[in-house]
Amino acid sequence: MQKSGEDYLEAVLALSEQHEKVRTTDVALRLGVSKPSVNRAMKVLSSDGYVKQETYGDIHLTEKGRLKASQVYFRHKTLTSFFQEVLGVDPVIAEQDACLIEHDVSSETMEKLASYLRSVKKEFS
Numbered sequence: 001m002q003k004s005g006e007d008y009l010e011a012v013l014a015l016s017e018q019h020e021k022v023r024t025t026d027v028a029l030r031l032g033v034s035k036p037s038v039n040r041a042m043k044v045l046s047s048d049g050y051v052k053q054e055t056y057g058d059i060h061l062t063e064k065g066r067l068k069a070s071q072v073y074f075r076h077k078t079l080t081s082f083f084q085e086v087l088g089v090d091p092v093i094a095e096q097d098a099c100l101i102e103h104d105v106s107s108e109t110m111e112k113l114a115s116y117l118r119s120v121k122k123e124f125s
Contacts, residue, residue, distance in 0.1 A: 003103040013069035075102040
């Protein structure tokens, strides 16, 4: 899956946790893209089995989509926390850097980073 597809899934997941309904407009605003771009992306994600959307209707993650979005969101939050809490990076920069790295980091590195972050948090609790 392309990085942009992961970004769309992550946005739909985050919005679905905040609102009962997720609309094209919501996703466009969150990602800073046009509604036609969201519509194109949703068609691709729908055909790949990640989302369900009636024409111009609400967007819903499928089980497959929720799993993938959760993985991306986990990577994003873990990286953001590491950059902020361990390295002391400014929150805005940490968020931006996490967005860049979350798509390319390996599973092995991510698991080790999450384990390290958990141990650091326990140490200071």
